[in-house]
Amino acid sequence: xxxxxxxxxxxxxxxxxxxxxxxxxxxxxxxxxxxxxxxxxxxxxxxxxxxxxxxxxxxxxxxxxxxxxxxxxxxxxxxxxxxxxxxxxxxxxxxxxxxxxxxxxxxxxxxxxxxxxxxxxxxxxxxxxxxxxxxxxxxxxxxxxxxxxxxxxxxxxxxxxxxxxxxxxxxxxxxxxxxxxxxxxxxxxxxxxxxxxxxxxxxxxxxxxxxxxxxxxxxxxxxxxxxxxxxxxxxxxxxxxxxxxxxxxxxxxxxxxxxxxxxxxxxxxxxxxxxxxxxxxxxxxxxxxxxxxxxxxxxxxxxxxxxxxxxxxxxxxxxxxxxxxxxxxxxxxxxxxxxxx
Numbered sequence: 001x002x003x004x005x006x007x008x009x010x011x012x013x014x015x016x017x018x019x020x021x022x023x024x025x026x027x028x029x030x031x032x033x034x035x036x037x038x039x040x041x042x043x044x045x046x047x048x049x050x051x052x053x054x055x056x057x058x059x060x061x062x063x064x065x066x067x068x069x070x071x072x073x074x075x076x077x078x079x080x081x082x083x084x085x086x087x088x089x090x091x092x093x094x095x096x097x098x099x100x101x102x103x104x105x106x107x108x109x110x111x112x113x114x115x116x117x118x119x120x121x122x123x124x125x126x127x128x129x130x131x132x133x134x135x136x137x138x139x140x141x142x143x144x145x146x147x148x149x150x151x152x153x154x155x156x157x158x159x160x161x162x163x164x165x166x167x168x169x170x171x172x173x174x175x176x177x178x179x180x181x182x183x184x185x186x187x188x189x190x191x192x193x194x195x196x197x198x199x200x201x202x203x204x205x206x207x208x209x210x211x212x213x214x215x216x217x218x219x220x221x222x223x224x225x226x227x228x229x230x231x232x233x234x235x236x237x238x239x240x241x242x243x244x245x246x247x248x249x250x251x252x253x254x255x256x257x258x259x260x261x262x263x264x265x266x267x268x269x270x271x272x273x274x275x276x277x278x279x280x281x282x283x284x285x286x287x288x289x290x291x292x293x294x295x296x297x298x299x300x301x302x303x304x305x306x307x308x309x310x311x312x313x314x315x316x317x318x319x320x321x322x323x324x325x326x327x328x329x330x331x332x333x334x335x336x337x338x339x340x341x
Contacts, residue, residue, distance in 0.1 A: 023094045027077050027105060028070035028112070035287075036165040040065045042291030043166030043184060045298050046242060047173035060123025061172040065165055067116025068132045072161070074109035075140040078102060080148075087206040124172035131171050135164030152213045155196045156189075163188035166294070183238040190234050191290075193227035194263065195283040201276035217272050221263070224279065228260045235290075245300035247293045255286045 044053075044061055077084070077095050081102075084090035094100050113136070120129040139161035147154030163185045170181050197220045200207060207214045215223065235252045238244070259282045267275040 023100055024108065026094055027074045027100070027108065029073040029077075032073060033066050033069050035284075036069050036162075037062055037066055038288060038291045039165040039188065040169035042294035043169030044173055045169075045295040046166075046180070046244070047170040049298050051173055053173065057124065057172070060119050061128065061169055064116045064119030064123060064128075065132060065168050067112045067119065068136055069116075069165070071109045071113035071116060072136045072140045074105055074112065076144045078105050078109070079140075079144050083149075083210045083212065086210045087203075088209075089203060089206055120168070120172070125175040127175055127177060128168050128172035131164055131168045135161045135168070138164075149212060152215055154213075155193065155200075159189040159192040159196065160185070162192045166291070180238070180242040183234060183241050186234040187231065187238050190227050190231035191283065191287055194224040194231070194259075194279060195287075197224050197227075198276040198280040198283065202273050202280065204272075217267070217269060221267060224263050228263050232256055232260060242297075243302040244294065245297045246303050247296050247300055248290075249303065251286070251289045251293045255282065255289055258282060259286055 040062055041058075044058060077093060080090075081093075081095040084093045084096035090096060095102070095105060117129055117132065120132055139158060143154055143158040143161060147157045166184045166188060167181050170184060171177065174181075197215065200214055201217065201220050204214060232252065235256060239248050239252065259279070262275070262278050262282060265275065
């Protein structure tokens with residue numbers, strides 16, 4: 001009898017809990033988090049060649065960065081709630097429809113940030129934590145609060161925050177900022193500009209309705225071409241500086257070259273959105289392939305190593321990368337044994 005009376009209450013409580021969970025997840029923009037975690041993973045394994053790594057260390061870098069990014073996304077939702085109400089794509093977001101209060105959302109962001117920075121500080125390196133803080137300040141502070149509504153140059157400022165995840169992963173292993181870390185920032189900034197401008201062309205009406213600064217099609221195409229060239233050049237420099245494996249030039253020349261080819265195709269107002277969507281889609285494939293290539297640096301030789309048919313240098317490189325592959329595999333195996341044991 002009591003069970004029957006309380007079942008509707010329990011069902012209502014469960015439904016409310018699920019709704020809160022969905023709202024909390026939506027505020028963090030999980031799609032952005034997943035995409036950035038691929039960059040953290042790529043930067044981490046790029047740096048890990050020859051260095052001892054553990055599964056716990058990798059997970060601290062991934063989870064810590066994910067929570068910091070989530071913090072930034074929640075703050076972005078809080079600040080942009082008025083803009084979101086005026087855009088078709090975002091008018092149903094939780095804060096736009098007042099499904100959650102502003103103080104609750106800010107508290108949620110604070111909790112995510114504290115836990116995320118704590119994981120990076122205690123589980124990785126101080127420098128990784130600092131790089132994550134730079135990314136958060138630029139994204140949530142400079143870009144969202146200052147630049148986004150005032151100038152289209154805000155996109156360039158925002159690209160700096162988008163370039164931080166691979167650097168966080170890299171610095172989580174090395175604990176130092178070197179030429180490779182610098183080139184990672186340049187490459188990912190240059191990649192993000194054509195990617196972001198393509199979104200602007202695709203969502204031009206939405207952006208105008210929200211009162212956000214936009215570029216004309218001619219201006220957008222010129223900037224896309226400019227940053228595309230900068231991306232290809234900086235990606236080549238990164239490959240040379242970091243001695244990245246043989247898959248890297250294939251990705252840069254293959255997908256990167258095709259990406260550039262798309263930007264050079266004739267475009268008019270009537271087909272601008274189709275043109276922009278293709279650039280956007282290839283940009284996603286390119287960055288995923290690029291991150292995979294960086295991650296494979298632990299197990300594949302660099303192009304220069306292929307020129308050595310024998311010798312101490314080649315044997316040493318094989319031993320180092322083989323040892324890393326074995327250590328990573330052992331870490332995962334031990335974790336699975338502990339989980340299922």
